[in-house]
Amino acid sequence: MKLITREVDYAxxxxxxxxxxxxxxxxxxxxxxxxxxxxxxxKIMQALSRGGITRSSRGRGGGFVLARPPRRISLGDxxxxxxxxxxxxxxxxxxxxxxxxxxxxLRGRVAAIERKVLDEVRRVTLADLS
Amino acid sequence: MKLITREVDYAxxxxxxxxxxxxxxxxxxxxxxxxxxxxxxxKIMQALSRGGITRSSRGRGGGFVLARPPRRISLGDxxxxxxxxxxxxxxxxxxxxxxxxxxxxLRGRVAAIERKVLDEVRRVTLADLS
DNA sequence: ACTGAATGATACTAAACTTGTATCATTTAA
DNA sequence: TTAAATGATACAAGTTTAGTATCATTCAGT
Ligand code: FES
Ligand code: FES
Numbered sequence: 001m002k003l004i005t006r007e008v009d010y011a012x013x014x015x016x017x018x019x020x021x022x023x024x025x026x027x028x029x030x031x032x033x034x035x036x037x038x039x040x041x042x043k044i045m046q047a048l049s050r051g052g053i054t055r056s057s058r059g060r061g062g063g064f065v066l067a068r069p070p071r072r073i074s075l076g077d078x079x080x081x082x083x084x085x086x087x088x089x090x091x092x093x094x095x096x097x098x099x100x101x102x103x104x105x106l107r108g109r110v111a112a113i114e115r116k117v118l119d120e121v122r123r124v125t126l127a128d129l130s
Numbered sequence: 131m132k133l134i135t136r137e138v139d140y141a142x143x144x145x146x147x148x149x150x151x152x153x154x155x156x157x158x159x160x161x162x163x164x165x166x167x168x169x170x171x172x173k174i175m176q177a178l179s180r181g182g183i184t185r186s187s188r189g190r191g192g193g194f195v196l197a198r199p200p201r202r203i204s205l206g207d208x209x210x211x212x213x214x215x216x217x218x219x220x221x222x223x224x225x226x227x228x229x230x231x232x233x234x235x236l237r238g239r240v241a242a243i244e245r246k247v248l249d250e251v252r253r254v255t256l257a258d259l260s
Numbered sequence: 261a262c263t264g265a266a267t268g269a270t271a272c273t274a275a276a277c278t279t280g281t282a283t284c285a286t287t288t289a290a
Numbered sequence: 291t292t293a294a295a296t297g298a299t300a301c302a303a304g305t306t307t308a309g310t311a312t313c314a315t316t317c318a319g320t
Contacts, residue, residue, distance in 0.1 A: 003218040059288025088133040189317025
């Protein structure tokens with residue numbers, strides 16, 4: 001039951017490195033020091049760019065920069081970009097027609113807990129993590 | 131990223147049924163109405179008994195009863211019995227010798243969030259869910 | 261005693277998700 | 291023109307979750 005997957009952890013460390021560096025960093029430059037397989041980091045950085053957390057420049061000398069200051073990038077943003085939006089309360093029967101949807105005993109409670117967790121992960125920013 | 135797995139959901143519904151029934155209920159008696167595969171429910175009930183949430187009696191006429199009143203059975207207890215203790219912050223590198231353990235940026239933060247979630251799931255009791 | 265209904269314990273298969281790998285296309289600076 | 295970089299995808303391997311199958315053990319009723 002992981003809140004933080006390995007990819008999220010990689011993402012956080014990579015972003016922290018980018019923040020430190022100031023300038024742009026390439027995936028290769030990030031993977032090496034962090035001990036992350038290069039293709040994996042590439043995939044993660046691509047997700048972060050798609051999610052609007054970094055901006056990328058292609059071609060020779062290209063790389064990644066933060067799209068906004070560290071203080072405005074939250075752990076929640078990072079999780080959302082890498083794994084998709086945090087959803088604790090997805091119906092355990094795969095959505096669609098859940099015959100218990102109305103009488104579900106847990107749905108509301110779990111949704112409430114999810115909201116609190118969301119608050120927490122949004123409160124932690126990259127600035128706190130550097 | 132599921133806080134509640136299908137098995138936990140099954141467990142909650144089964145326990146609610148046991149609570150309603152007052153007396154003992156067999157796995158067969160529980161599985162049918164809830165629409166859960168019988169062997170699956172059996173496995174879950176066994177886990178709940180091992181976890182001290184229900185007490186079982188074997189043999190003909192046997193079945194399960196709550197080991198304590200619904201108000202004293204929390205969602206946290208149920209999750210722990212069925213899936214093992216809730217751990218959000220397991221080191222994403224599988225524990226052992228994590229070369230980042232000391233410098234890990236996330237560990238403390240995630241542990242704090244985990245504690246809050248634990249508080250929440252412990253606050254919700256079977257009585258609330260029935 | 262015997263039988264049948266029930267749980268205890270385990271081993272196994274199948275499906276879903278996470279993690280890591282591999283390619284090819286596109287862009288850009290030198 | 292070339293080499294270094296990202297974009298986009300497809301694939302393989304590993305891990306976790308979900309479901310199935312068996313056999314052993316207990317116990318009430320006859
Ligand atoms: S199980 Fe589908 S909503 Fe609760
Ligand atoms: S990655 Fe191992 S402790 Fe953070």
